[in-house]
Amino acid sequence: MVFAHTHIAYDDVCGARDVLFKHPLTRLSFIAAKVAKKAAQLGYTTMVGAGSVACIDVYLKEAIEGGLFDGPNLVPCSRDIMAAGPIGSRNKEKVTHIPKDYMPVIVDGEEINQVVNREIDDGAKIIKTFATGDDQFPNARSSEELFSLAELKQIVAIAHGRSTLVRCHARGLSGIKNAIEAKVDIIDHCSYADQESLDLIQENNISIVPSFYQPLQYIANGSKYGKHPEESDFHIEVENTMNFLPKAEAMGINIAIGDDFGFAWTPHGTYHQELITFQEKLNIPAVTIIKWATSNGAKMIGEDQRIGQLRDGMQADMILLSADPSLDIHALANNIEKVFIAGKCITG
Numbered sequence: 370m371v372f373a374h375t376h377i378a379y380d381d382v383c384g385a386r387d388v389l390f391k392h393p394l395t396r397l398s399f400i401a402a403k404v405a406k407k408a409a410q411l412g413y414t415t416m417v418g419a420g421s422v423a424c425i426d427v428y429l430k431e432a433i434e435g436g437l438f439d440g441p442n443l444v445p446c447s448r449d450i451m452a453a454g455p456i457g458s459r460n461k462e463k464v465t466h467i468p469k470d471y472m473p474v475i476v477d478g479e480e481i482n483q484v485v486n487r488e489i490d491d492g493a494k495i496i497k498t499f500a501t502g503d504d505q506f507p508n509a510r511s512s513e514e515l516f517s518l519a520e521l522k523q524i525v526a527i528a529h530g531r532s533t534l535v536r537c538h539a540r541g542l543s544g545i546k547n548a549i550e551a552k553v554d555i556i557d558h559c560s561y562a563d564q565e566s567l568d569l570i571q572e573n574n575i576s577i578v579p580s581f582y583q584p585l586q587y588i589a590n591g592s593k594y595g596k597h598p599e600e601s602d603f604h605i606e607v608e609n610t611m612n613f614l615p616k617a618e619a620m621g622i623n624i625a626i627g628d629d630f631g632f633a634w635t636p637h638g639t640y641h642q643e644l645i646t647f648q649e650k651l652n653i654p655a656v657t658i659i660k661w662a663t664s665n666g667a668k669m670i671g672e673d674q675r676i677g678q679l680r681d682g683m684q685a686d687m688i689l690l691s692a693d694p695s696l697d698i699h700a701l702a703n704n705i706e707k708v709f710i711a712g713k714c715i716t717g
């Protein structure tokens with residue numbers, strides 16, 4: 370399986386501050402290694418980064434490929450390339466406490482060139498950026514824009530010029546449309562998508578990684594962790610996602626799985642719950658969910674000739690199950706017997 374939106378170093382975080390400062394980096398590296406190893410054992414043979422703290426994806430990939438421990442194929446993502454706020458309200462003073470090595474927060478658009486190039490120099494295969502805020506962010510809500518259309522276009526031009534993908538956090542509709550117009554490769558969340566934006570997503574061959582499970586968990590359990598889900602509009606995002614996801618699938622849009630795991634209400638290792646939720650709450654057929662979790666994820670990263678299917682000439686990333694997941698997706702939670710990565714059994 371391909372987990373298409375990974376924050377490998379989120380450790381039961383409760384917000385933006387936790388993401389960066391919950392642990393010293395040295396400790397966080399060990400935690401990320403443990404998460405990666407566990408993900409592979411659960412059958413996630415490829416994990417695609419979606420914004421990494423302090424470039425940890427790149428170092429983790431090197432550690433796995435160097436044989437330090439068994440882990441998934443890791444597609445390393447850049448640090449979050451974040452804007453201090455919407456244009457016109459970016460305050461330098463508010464971001465001085467964030468080390469650029471952890472997460473570059475852009476105040477002045479002039480910095481974009483240097484920041485994006487540095488991520489690629491550091492080894493990122495995907496650039497992560499933000500067309501909108503998020504009702505969980507301190508700097509802008511889901512409906513507000515963060516990077517402008519012109520800035521997104523600049524980010525995409527640099528990344529594509531260096532054969533690097535761009536994935537864009539976009540929840541609100543105007544940000545989704547900016548992301549499409551900027552020609553990003555992947556739209557994360559896509560929460561307020563309407564028919565017009567879905568048509569454009571299909572036309573431009575953009576992959577989407579929706580958010581359905583994480584907002585549901587935040588609404589149900591966020592208050593246990595001191596959060597105030599009632600102040601977010603996540604219930605509207607969930608409702609719209611329920612509405613557009615079956616349409617997007619029917620239109621042939623490339624949908625991949627991997628919601629925001631690593632929050633206190635979506636701990637790492639519980640990834641199968643997202644798949645079960647698609648089956649139980651949206652009545653998505655198990656075979657479709659399996660396609661989202663395998664070949665669609667491979668297609669998203671342009672690796673569909675190497676991984677994502679079982680056929681001649683493909684890398685032997687495989688899961689051996691004692692029940693048929695195409696009949697009931699719960700098999701992926703309960704019946705994994707062995708996991709193979711590139712033909713090597715990593716589960717003993």
Ligand SMILES: [Zn+2]
Nearest residue numbers: 374376419629
């Ligand atoms: Zn995310």
